[in-house]
Amino acid sequence: MRRGGAMNPTEIIEIEQVSTTVPESVIDSLATIRDMVSACIQCGTCTGSCPNAFAMDLTPRQLWYNVLMGEKETIFHSKTFSLCSVCYYCTLRCPRGLPLTETMSALKQIAAKENLAPYKKSIRFYQSFMESVRRHGRVREMEFMTLYFLSMKNPFMPLQFAPLGMKLIGKGKVSFEIPSKGNGALELIFRKVEALEQNS
Amino acid sequence: MKYLYYPGCSLEGTALEYNASTRAFMQELGVDLLELEDWTCCGASAAEATSHLLSLALPAYNLAIAEKMDGTKEILVPCSACYLNLKKVEKKSRKDPELLDKINTILKEKNLHYHGQVRVRHFLDVVARDVGPAEIVSRVKNPFIDLKIAPYYGCQCLRPYPIFDDPEEPRSMEPLIEAVGAKIHPWNMGGRCCGASHMTTKPEVALELVTAILRAARGADAIVTVCPMCQMNLEAYQKKISAMSKEDMHMTILYLPQLLGLAMGLSEQDLRFDLNLSITKAFRNKL
Numbered sequence: 001m002r003r004g005g006a007m008n009p010t011e012i013i014e015i016e017q018v019s020t021t022v023p024e025s026v027i028d029s030l031a032t033i034r035d036m037v038s039a040c041i042q043c044g045t046c047t048g049s050c051p052n053a054f055a056m057d058l059t060p061r062q063l064w065y066n067v068l069m070g071e072k073e074t075i076f077h078s079k080t081f082s083l084c085s086v087c088y089y090c091t092l093r094c095p096r097g098l099p100l101t102e103t104m105s106a107l108k109q110i111a112a113k114e115n116l117a118p119y120k121k122s123i124r125f126y127q128s129f130m131e132s133v134r135r136h137g138r139v140r141e142m143e144f145m146t147l148y149f150l151s152m153k154n155p156f157m158p159l160q161f162a163p164l165g166m167k168l169i170g171k172g173k174v175s176f177e178i179p180s181k182g183n184g185a186l187e188l189i190f191r192k193v194e195a196l197e198q199n200s
Numbered sequence: 201m202k203y204l205y206y207p208g209c210s211l212e213g214t215a216l217e218y219n220a221s222t223r224a225f226m227q228e229l230g231v232d233l234l235e236l237e238d239w240t241c242c243g244a245s246a247a248e249a250t251s252h253l254l255s256l257a258l259p260a261y262n263l264a265i266a267e268k269m270d271g272t273k274e275i276l277v278p279c280s281a282c283y284l285n286l287k288k289v290e291k292k293s294r295k296d297p298e299l300l301d302k303i304n305t306i307l308k309e310k311n312l313h314y315h316g317q318v319r320v321r322h323f324l325d326v327v328a329r330d331v332g333p334a335e336i337v338s339r340v341k342n343p344f345i346d347l348k349i350a351p352y353y354g355c356q357c358l359r360p361y362p363i364f365d366d367p368e369e370p371r372s373m374e375p376l377i378e379a380v381g382a383k384i385h386p387w388n389m390g391g392r393c394c395g396a397s398h399m400t401t402k403p404e405v406a407l408e409l410v411t412a413i414l415r416a417a418r419g420a421d422a423i424v425t426v427c428p429m430c431q432m433n434l435e436a437y438q439k440k441i442s443a444m445s446k447e448d449m450h451m452t453i454l455y456l457p458q459l460l461g462l463a464m465g466l467s468e469q470d471l472r473f474d475l476n477l478s479i480t481k482a483f484r485n486k487l
Contacts, residue, residue, distance in 0.1 A: 051393040055405045083405060086245055087393035088359035092367050101360065108249040122249065125401050129246035130254075137240040139209045161400075164436055171475050173214045186240055188309040189261060193254045196302070 022076040022116065029110050030075075033067055036103045039096045040064045046090035046100055056080040060090060060100065067103070081107035082122050124151040137185030141174045201330060203321070204266050204275040205233035208282035208428075209241050215279070215428035217472035218455045222278050222323060224470040225457035228339070229331055233276065236265050242285040245397055253302070256292065259285040260303045263320075264312035278323040280427035281396075284356040286320040291361060322357045324426045324456065325364040328372040333379040341465035343381030346486050349459065350385035350420035351377060352413070354430040355393050367391065373424065373456065380463035385420035389413050394433040410434060411441050414449045421483055422452035424459050431455060435478040452476075452483040462487075 046060040047053050053060065058080045066074045075081075084104035091101045111119040112126065128147035132139045145165070149158050158165075168174040211219035226233055239262050247255035263286060266275050277283040293300040293316050304313055351373035358367045365372040370391050374384050392413060395406025410433050417423050425431045435453040442449040458471045473479060 051395075051409055052398075052405055054408070055402075083398070083402065085355075085393050085396045085398050085406075086248070087355040087396075088367075089355075089393075091360045092362075102252075105248045105255075106252065109252060112250045122401050125397070126246040126249040129244065130250055133241040133243070133246075133258075137238075138212065139241050139244070141213050167436075167477065168214060171216075171477075173216055173475065186258070186261075189257055189306060190254070192306045192309045193251060193257055196306070197251065197253055 022072045023114055026072050026076065026110055026114060027070070029106075029113075030067070030070060030072055033103060033106050033110075034070065036106065037064045037067055037098055037100070039098060040068065041096060043095060045093050045095060049089040049093050050084075051087060051089070052083045052085055056083050060104075064100075064103075067107075075107065076111065076116055077118060079118065082111070082119050084108075121152070124148060127151070132179075134186050134190050135180070135182030135184065137183070140177050141168075142177045143179045146179055201230070202232040202234065202272045203326065204269055204272060204318070205235045206239055206242075206262060206266070206275055206277045206282060206286065207235065208239075208277065208279040209244070210279055210282075210428035214432055215455075217458065217475040218278055218428055218431070220475075221455055221457040221461055221471040224466050225461040225464070228461065228464055228466055229335065231331070234269065234271060236262060236269065236275070239265060242282045244281055244285070247285075253306075255285065256289050256299070256303060257306045259289045260293070260314045261307060261310065261312060262286065263289060263318050264307050264314040266318045267315055268312075273318050274321055275318050276321050276323060276326050278426070279429075280322065280354055280356040281429060283320060283322045284361075287361055287363075289314075290316065290318070290320050322364070322426070324353075324357055324372060327376060327456070327460075329364055333375040336376060336379040336460060336464070339464045340380050342463050344459075344463055344487075345381045347382040347421045348385045348419065349377045349382045350387055350417040350423045351390050352417075352423045352425050352430060352434070353390045354425065354427045355391065355396075357426060358391050373426075376456070376460060377424070380460055382459075382463075385417065387416045387420075389416045394430045396429055396433070399433050399437070406433060407437060407441060407444065410437060411445055411449070414438065414441060414451055415445075415447075417451055420451070421486060422454050422459070424454050424456045426456050432477075435476065438478055450478065450480055452479050454479075 042061055044061040050060050058078045063080045081104045086101055088101050094100055112123045125148050128151060129139055129144050131147055132144040207219050243255045243258035247258055307314060353370045358365055358370055377384060393409055395409040398406040431453055438450050461471045
C-alpha cells in the first residue's frame, strides 16, 4: 500500500483485499523468526510474566512452540502477538536470553506486510500513525485518528473517542487539522527503507 | 549542566504539560536544554509494528541530527517510548557494525550520518543521578509533608535496558519524592504495564491493567509518572473505570517534574496544572 508517494484518505479506503488464509510467502519470514526463539526450552516464564496473557488465546509459551513447528495457520489466527504491549517483562526474564518482545514485533510486521484480516484494526491503527509521520515528520494526532477512522470504514467509530477527543481539544492538546499532504519530511527515508526491505 | 533535548511528538500534543514542566523545572535548576533542530518522530510503537528497519532508521535520523549539534553529547528524553527507541539504536548499532552501515545507507538520503557518539538519557535518569535529591532538597520552598505519592515508572524506561534503576523493582523516584517532603505509597505496581496503545485498539485489555494500577494506588494522594502514554492511560479513563468497577477510582495523576517543580516554588501556571485531566479536589485541598 505504500508504493511511491504519500497516500490520501481515499486510497486508504480502497484497501480491502484482506486475506483469510495465510499465504505461503509467510513461510520464509517465519523461518527467520524461528531462529530467534530456537533456544526456547518451553519453561513458560514468558507466560507467567506477561500482563496480557489473561486475554490471549495461545499463551506466549504456546506461541513459541507453534513458531518452532512452523504452524503458520495457528500463529496467524491467534491474537496472541497482537496483544503484546511491548513491556519487555518476558525479554528481561527469559532464562535463555531470547529477544521475545522483538519476536512478537516481528510477527506483527508479517501480519502488517501481508495485511492479514484478523489484525485489521491494529494494522490500520499503526499504518495511519506512520502515514502521518511520513507526511509531516511528526505525528499529527487529529490526522492520524482521522486516517484510522476512514480506513476502518465505521461511521460510529469516532463516537467512541469523541468524549476524550473533545476534552483534549478543549485543553489545546489536539488541534483541528484535516489530513494533508505535508512537506514529505521523511519521504526519502521511508522509500529507502522500503527499497532495502524489498531486496532483502 | 547542559543537555540536548528531544521532546518527541507527544510533548507537543497530548503531553504539553510534561514539556512545559520539564523545561521549567530544569531551568529552575540551572540546567540548559538545547532542543534538537528539526527533530522528527521516533516511530513510537507504530514503526516496530510495521517495519523493523524503519523502527531503527527513524531514531537514528534524530541521533544523527543530535551529533551535528555543539556543546554536549548527552540527549535528554522525557518520553519513555522515545527514550527506548533512541536507546535501542545507540545499543544495537554499537554491537552490530553491519546494522550501523545499513542505517547510514538510509540516512544518506538526507545527507546525514550517525557515528554512535551521543548518549541517550531518560529524564528520570538525569534527575535521579545527575541532579540528585540533595540539590532538590536545597531548593524546596513548599515541602509536601502531607502528601503520599505512588511512583509509577511504566515499562520502557526500565526494560529491556536496566540503565539507571532495577527493572523489576524500581526505586529511583523515591529519594526525589522524599526530597520534597512527601511520603512514598508502598506498592509493587511501579514497573507494571499500563497497556500502552491497546487503550485505543483493545480497550477491554488495557482497562483491566489500568484498573489494577489505580486500585493498588488507593491510599496515595497522587500517582506520578514519567511517560506521556502512562499518564494518559492512567488519567483519561477514570470515570469509565469507576463505572465499570462500581468503585470510586478517581486519582490525581501528575508528571514527576510537576510535583518536584511545585515544591520548589514554581507556579501551577508554569507547570501547566491546568492541562492535567485528573486532579482531584481532595488533592487540591492538601496543597
